[in-house]
Amino acid sequence: MASFKNIFNSRAPKDEDFFLALNKLLGFKPKNIAIYEEAFTHRSTNEKSAEGHAQNYERMEFLGDAMLSSVIAAHLFNEVPGGNEGYLTKMRSKVVSREHLNELGRDLQLINHVKTTIPISQFGGNIHGNVFEALVGAIFLDRGYKYCEKFINKRVIKPYVDIEKLEGKIISYKSLFIEWCQKHKMQFKFAVYEDTGNDTLKHFAVKLHLDDKIVGKARATSKKKAEETAAKRAYYKLQTEIEKDF
Known part of the structure; x- marks a missing residue:
């Protein structure tokens, strides 16, 4: 496995900045930086793999959505032993609502790392939540469930998931x-x-x-x-x- 120094020195200056920013954001060193680069790539770049598959964050967004739901569901199941299925489903929906995910993405300033051919000013508000989900998907692919769970706990559950406040939160x-x-x-x-x-x-x-x-x-x-x-x-x-x- 390449050392941290070798990985760092093998990248262009802009990529070095991305690696350092990513390391700070995650709280741990990524193993495969290419996965995260794809997680921050917008479809407007029209990038493709050697096999001709589109390389942008949309597939990882799908995966990240599933991982978020899984980790949040497990947390609520353990934290609210008296909650029935309907209650737990509603509470999970509040945590992973589009509004909340957009807030998370904005707080972490993820859009600053997005590779795109479209001016950032032209993006709608959902870009923030989409990239956040893609980042979660990338973590799962790179480091597995435990690191994914650790990241969600640090960035979502601890700062944002307050059971009493969630009960009074209106999604729509x-x-x-x-x-x-x-x-x-x-x-x-x-x-x-x-x-x-x-x-x-x-x-x-x-x-x-x-x-x-x-x-x-x-x-x-x-x-x-x-x-x-x-x-x-x-x-x-x-x-x-x-x-x-x-």
Whole structure:
């Protein structure tokens, strides 16, 4: 096996910086740096292996998602012995939600290491969570389950997983609002329309109707985001009534 010095000296200056940053990020020395390079490579580079397979973070993202779910599930199973399947599933979903994974990726500034031909400013918010999942997948491939578990425990569980706080965390305001309306048999409607305005990117505006009243409004670059934000605003407007049921 090559020594640390030989690995370090065999790389270009930019790669040396990546190796050192990676070593600090992981808390241990990576064995196969090429795996991590792929985990930080965006599909826009169009890189391929000798066999012609695409080499970017998407496959590792899939693997990392599975590893995260596995480690978090085991942690919750041990920490909450009285939790039933439904409770544990809901709690795990809160930990590995897209919003939370994006937060993790941003906190670790992973996007600074992404190899891409597209300006970083043009990426959506999910790039942060996608790369975080890919990094977890790369750790599993490079060092196995134990190191993967150690990393998730250090970077996810210890700083972010508080059972009491998670119980009160809302993943989707839209889902919660719909569930509340259905429970009380109230009529609601998300009225969506394109709203370009003076923005460079196309925007969508949403008005959330509850019976005959507008209880939330929002604008965003996608219908999904606009509806979620409108539901969130409606939730805080009707919080006292909604929380009686949850």
